[in-house]
Amino acid sequence: MTGHDVPSARVVVLKDGEAVAREMARWLLEEALAKKDGPFVIALSGGSTPKRLFKIMAEPEFAKTFPWDRTQIFFGDDRHVPYTHADSNYTMTRQLLLDHVAIPPANVHPIPADGTPEDDAALYQRSLERVYGGSVLEPGRPLFDVIMLGMGPDGHTASLFPRQPILGEREKWVAACTPDNAPHDRVSLTYPAIHSSRHVVFLVEGAGKAEMLARVRKGEDALPSSHITSEGDVTFLTDEAAAGDL
Numbered sequence: 001m002t003g004h005d006v007p008s009a010r011v012v013v014l015k016d017g018e019a020v021a022r023e024m025a026r027w028l029l030e031e032a033l034a035k036k037d038g039p040f041v042i043a044l045s046g047g048s049t050p051k052r053l054f055k056i057m058a059e060p061e062f063a064k065t066f067p068w069d070r071t072q073i074f075f076g077d078d079r080h081v082p083y084t085h086a087d088s089n090y091t092m093t094r095q096l097l098l099d100h101v102a103i104p105p106a107n108v109h110p111i112p113a114d115g116t117p118e119d120d121a122a123l124y125q126r127s128l129e130r131v132y133g134g135s136v137l138e139p140g141r142p143l144f145d146v147i148m149l150g151m152g153p154d155g156h157t158a159s160l161f162p163r164q165p166i167l168g169e170r171e172k173w174v175a176a177c178t179p180d181n182a183p184h185d186r187v188s189l190t191y192p193a194i195h196s197s198r199h200v201v202f203l204v205e206g207a208g209k210a211e212m213l214a215r216v217r218k219g220e221d222a223l224p225s226s227h228i229t230s231e232g233d234v235t236f237l238t239d240e241a242a243a244g245d246l
């Protein structure tokens with residue numbers, strides 16, 4: 001197996017999915033409250049794993065403490081489907097979290113889905129540039145405070161799928177991707193945009209992800225999750241079942 005180590009990443013193992021979600025919510029609140037200079041800029045992941053976290057963040061006790069008014073919410077990726085589609089990551093997030101908290105609508109940035117995936121990726125980059133205040137990523141001035149990521153059964157993360165041209169993108173912050181083994185065209189943050197972050201946190205749960213997590217931790221080259229880096233730190237927040245093969 002070819003690969004490289006991921007020396008800067010750390011792994012935090014908690015008992016189960018509930019503990020993972022509670023710890024992520026607690027830590028996000030701590031980070032958001034600690035951010036004093038400028039907005040707290042976060043990219044959320046989609047799929048099934050973050051659902052429990054979003055429900056916790058929508059609980060009244062949590063929601064009233066979180067500084068929503070100075071939080072800017074982006075999405076790490078989305079399926080290029082209308083917002084009415086059941087597979088839209090944005091719609092899932094709105095239904096479980098955003099509809100239940102006092103976040104100003106202008107602070108929520110769904111990935112557009114009306115045009116071609118390429119045009120919508122370019123539009124999304126413009127939204128990021130507006131919040132960043134520039135179109136060139138400067139080392140030492142990260143685009144995101146926190147990027148949440150998931151990990152798919154094929155080692156994809158965000159919508160960086162194995163074998164796809166998006167993996168070679170070094171200029172654009174956002175690009176389109178057509179996975180060969182998963183539904184829908186996608187629009188996703190690219191490696192350079194993800195790197196421009198203070199913290200990257202993978203949420204990985206369940207025995208079904210144990211083997212893939214172990215392969216990613218060994219740095220298996222063909223797996224997009226193996227290549228995630230950050231200007232700051234990369235953490236795998238995982239339950240005992242997913243950590244089983246580490």
Ligand SMILES: O=C1O[C@H](COP(=O)(O)O)[C@@H](O)[C@H](O)[C@H]1O
Nearest residue numbers: 045046047048049150151152158
């Ligand atoms: O398709 C996607 O998959 C990954 C992993 O999803 P999960 O259901 O295994 O949690 C997710 O992180 C990504 O946002 C989503 O678009």
